[in-house]
Amino acid sequence: MFRPTLLAAALALAAAPGHAQNTPLEGHWMALGDMLGLVPGNIEAMEIAGDQLSAQLWTQCTPPDCADPQASAEGQIRVDATTLQVEGTARYPADPGWAYLQLSGGAWSIIAQGRRLITMREATVNQQSVPLMRLWLQVAPEVPQQLADYLAAAQRDPAQALCAIVSLHGAEGEWPAFAAHLSALAAPMHDLARGTPQADPAAYGPEADAALQQLAHYVRSEDLPEGTVLVPEILYPLPEALAAEIADCNARLHGSGQGG
Numbered sequence: 001m002f003r004p005t006l007l008a009a010a011l012a013l014a015a016a017p018g019h020a021q022n023t024p025l026e027g028h029w030m031a032l033g034d035m036l037g038l039v040p041g042n043i044e045a046m047e048i049a050g051d052q053l054s055a056q057l058w059t060q061c062t063p064p065d066c067a068d069p070q071a072s073a074e075g076q077i078r079v080d081a082t083t084l085q086v087e088g089t090a091r092y093p094a095d096p097g098w099a100y101l102q103l104s105g106g107a108w109s110i111i112a113q114g115r116r117l118i119t120m121r122e123a124t125v126n127q128q129s130v131p132l133m134r135l136w137l138q139v140a141p142e143v144p145q146q147l148a149d150y151l152a153a154a155q156r157d158p159a160q161a162l163c164a165i166v167s168l169h170g171a172e173g174e175w176p177a178f179a180a181h182l183s184a185l186a187a188p189m190h191d192l193a194r195g196t197p198q199a200d201p202a203a204y205g206p207e208a209d210a211a212l213q214q215l216a217h218y219v220r221s222e223d224l225p226e227g228t229v230l231v232p233e234i235l236y237p238l239p240e241a242l243a244a245e246i247a248d249c250n251a252r253l254h255g256s257g258q259g260g
Contacts, residue, residue: 025079026050029117029136030144032166033159036133037253041159043151044072045144046101046136053077053086055101058148060159064195066152069145073101083107084119114138115169135162137169139179146182146189153192154235161233163249168234171242178236184211 029046033039041060046053057072075088085107101108108119115138123132147165151158168178184207191197202209217223218237221230228237231246238246 025077025084025112025117027138028141028143030139030147031134031136032162034132034134035118035162035253036131037159038130038132039134039159041157043144043148043158045069045141046073047141048077051076051078053088053101056144058144058158060157061152061193062155063152063193066149066193069148078107079110082109084110135166137166139169142186143179143182146186149189149193150182150185151234153189156233156235160250160254163246163253164231164233164236164238167242167246167249168238174238174242178234181211181236184208185215188212 025048027048029048031044031046033041043058044055045057046055053073053075054071055073056069058069061067073086073088075086078085078087086101106121108121110120111118117136117138118133119136120131120133122129124130148158150156151161169175186208188197188201188204188208198204201212204212214223215235218230218235224230224237227239229240229243230236231238231243233246233250
């Protein structure tokens with residue numbers, strides 16, 4: 001099964017036959033932080049429909065101070081075989097103070113294959129020229145909001161979760177179960193992130209109640225499925241081999257095997 005770390009993913013995409021072809025990019029995409037660790041913790045959702053792009057940004061937050069996403073970019077997108085450029089209005093919040101998709105300075109170089117898209121370029125951030133590399137994952141439209149609420153309620157840093165989410169997304173046998181996990185917890189995590197949880201968890205319904213109880217077991221490392229270990233960056237159990245790949249990715253990206 002193809003389960004690359006971030007570096008391996010970039011190299012595999014670059015080496016894959018046809019990686020420079022004009023790959024259709026329509027659909028919903030999600031990115032967390034950036035592959036070089038230069039961008040503050042965040043989740044960005046990007047929708048491409050025809051030649052139009054719109055994006056939303058969730059910045060890292062601490063409950064109960066979390067809020068709905070802010071529109072981050074919108075406009076016309078120009079894509080050729082190897083580049084992507086957005087022409088329109090950047091509407092990023094003052095903090096962290098950068099407009100990722102529409103930073104001045106030209107088009108992004110892209111590598112696209114299947115459900116993954118890498119955007120790369122030099123950019124000016126806080127009056128300094130820095131390299132940026134961002135890996136986008138094609139996901140269902142509801143996933144970014146659900147993941148943002150989940151990580152916020154669990155007090156996890158989106159930047160620290162990057163390796164886990166990218167590796168999970170590449171493990172086709174594991175991603176549907178995690179997406180179902182996020183979906184079952186969507187309502188209580190949304191409320192927890194905003195400091196407005198129901199007094200009785202059962203009020204969220206039997207599916208959410210069961211998922212909350214299961215999550216509590218996971219946090220205590222109880223009743224984990226056989227052959228799995230808890231990945232702390234996302235508080236979710238994964239097969240030992242995949243968890244080891246994530247830990248190796250974290251060590252390369254963050255200098256640590258743990259997400260805090």
